[in-house]
Amino acid sequence: MALARILVTLSILLLSNLINAHSNEDKTITFSTPWIRLLPPTVMHTAAYVTIDNSSNKPDTLLNVTSTVVNSLSVHQTKNVDGMMKMLSADNLQIPAHGKITLAPGGYHIMLMGLESSLVENQEITMTFEFKNAGEIEVVFPVVKR
């Protein structure tokens, strides 16, 4: 019993710390480990990956992704359709309340098409993500060889 009470007290303490951390910045959407895959210089398209976290108690919707240095950005999902890997567009991607969406190779990704010039390793590309509730958020993506 005593142990259970200590555990409950501990988890309440941890929880209140988390809540404080979020209310400090008032940011409901946060991004972690953004990266863009470096492809050979002749390939004028590539993909970007990131984990999007939603700390609010409402789902949010990704409406648009833009960048001043890439002509066309769109959200795609790689899917196995009848044994063939296909890329389907994934407009209006939903980030669940108190949840996250991971964009990773083999699944969701942001497709960069019509690059004006080839990317170089460690180059940084800024993208603006527009959410229905959270508004516009800028994220810097490093170009990584992986």
Ligand SMILES: [Cu+2]
């Ligand atoms: Cu794609």
